[in-house]
Amino acid sequence: MDYSPKTFNIPTLDGISQKSIEEHLGLYQGYVKNFNAISKKLIEYAADTEANAHALSELVRRRSFEFGGMRLHELYFAQFEGGAKSLATDSPLAKQIQAEYREHFEAYFKAIASMRGPGWALLYWDPVAKQFLAGFSGEQHQGHFVTLPIILALDVWEHAFLLDYGAQGKGKYIDAFFKNLNWGVVEERFAALQN
Numbered sequence: 001m002d003y004s005p006k007t008f009n010i011p012t013l014d015g016i017s018q019k020s021i022e023e024h025l026g027l028y029q030g031y032v033k034n035f036n037a038i039s040k041k042l043i044e045y046a047a048d049t050e051a052n053a054h055a056l057s058e059l060v061r062r063r064s065f066e067f068g069g070m071r072l073h074e075l076y077f078a079q080f081e082g083g084a085k086s087l088a089t090d091s092p093l094a095k096q097i098q099a100e101y102r103e104h105f106e107a108y109f110k111a112i113a114s115m116r117g118p119g120w121a122l123l124y125w126d127p128v129a130k131q132f133l134a135g136f137s138g139e140q141h142q143g144h145f146v147t148l149p150i151i152l153a154l155d156v157w158e159h160a161f162l163l164d165y166g167a168q169g170k171g172k173y174i175d176a177f178f179k180n181l182n183w184g185v186v187e188e189r190f191a192a193l194q195n
């Protein structure tokens with residue numbers, strides 16, 4: 001089954017240009033396209049796994065990169081929909097953040113996002129331990145806490161900020177991300193995981 005790129009209703013953002021978002025959405029669509037193309041190739045290669053062993057092994061590795069790029073960008077762009085909204089201090093999400101990180105969450109998450117190398121700062125919810133795990137995924141598919149759902153996704157590849165802030169502008173871009181973040185989306189993701 002082919003995956004279809006999603007569309008997002010993203011308002012004008014403060015500090016992240018429309019041009020940057022448009023180009024970024026194009027990259028996202030590329031992940032979907034490549035995931036579909038690799039999936040088709042793998043079906044072809046499955047017909048003769050011996051003859052295609054090397055190609056098959058490389059594409060299997062590559063496909064999780066494309067899948068990660070697809071799903072992480074879907075989480076990312078959705079967080080701008082509806083416009084900036086601050087975290088409601090009396091929400092279950094805010095209470096859990098306060099319990100685990102006190103007032104340090106944003107600084108901690110920004111420090112993770114500022115790590116060198118392409119990737120993502122991600123906040124996961126562990127439903128077993130009932131706690132957050134904040135982490136960094138290199139590229140799109142490495143370093144994940146397997147099986148854990150992601151409730152906050154911050155893209156820190158250079159393509160996310162190069163156009164607006166230049167190669168050394170990651171810090172300014174991270175600030176802009178939080179300025180435009182709709183915390184309501186994150187609250188809904190968190191609420192959906194409680195039972």
Ligand SMILES: [Fe+2]
Pocket residue numbers: 024027073155157159160
């Ligand atoms: Fe990206």
